[in-house]
Amino acid sequence: MDVRNHGESPEAPEMSFESMVADIKLFIQNLNLNKSILMGHSLGAGIMISTALKYPSLVEKIVVIEANPVESSPSLIKMGENVNNLSVVNFQGLRTLDEARKHADISLRHLILSPVVRERFTGIIKEVSPGKFAWANNFPVIARDMKKNVIDFMTEQLIADLKKKPFTKPALFIGGSQSDFFEIRHYAEIREIFPRAEFAIIEGGNHWVHLKKPAEVLKIVSEFIN
Structure with missing residues (x-):
């Protein structure tokens, strides 16, 4: 699905993680899904991280592409x-x-x-x-909303709070070797929030690793899901 204010989704007056997580929850409930495997890229991945942490009962697994819950990268x-x-x-x-x-x-x-x-x-x-x-x-x-509601969203206090209630189900984090959105140095701290996290850095991939290296991403994701 397209995030609000993106692609074919409707325009909305705000772009906060709270509102976008609510969108995902409503989408899951409208489809009567008992358990979901969430997957997202970049901002979409951040929304899926927040959804899994807030509503773990709705989520079976999570796939995070080119995002991390512990630091806003320079890029x-x-x-x-x-x-x-x-x-x-x-x-x-x-x-x-x-x-x-x-x-x-x-x-x-x-x-x-x-x-x-x-x-x-x-x-x-x-x-x-x-x-x-x-x-x-x-x-x-x-x-208007990106800096306040996206870039500055992950405060030190929020990260500390997330570590107190980790997501204990399977999680997969994928990044491109040419990107700084998700890097090896993030692994240890991510595991404090997602203790069952698996990691994959795809050589030659950039921030749009799923477009530049689609076969590699598909293989890794399919093996994780299945």
């Missing part, structure tokens, strides 16, 4: 800055989706230096109606 902080930069793109006067994506890439080159990151952002431009283009995600709300 996550930079991602927040990048989201704020998207407002510089003006889609007026463009005729095709390809033209809109190329225009956005050029507009953002001096602000977002990584071609890989720019490609991920320009890939979520959509054609709202013929000749009218926009971001598929509700970036004004995401940009």
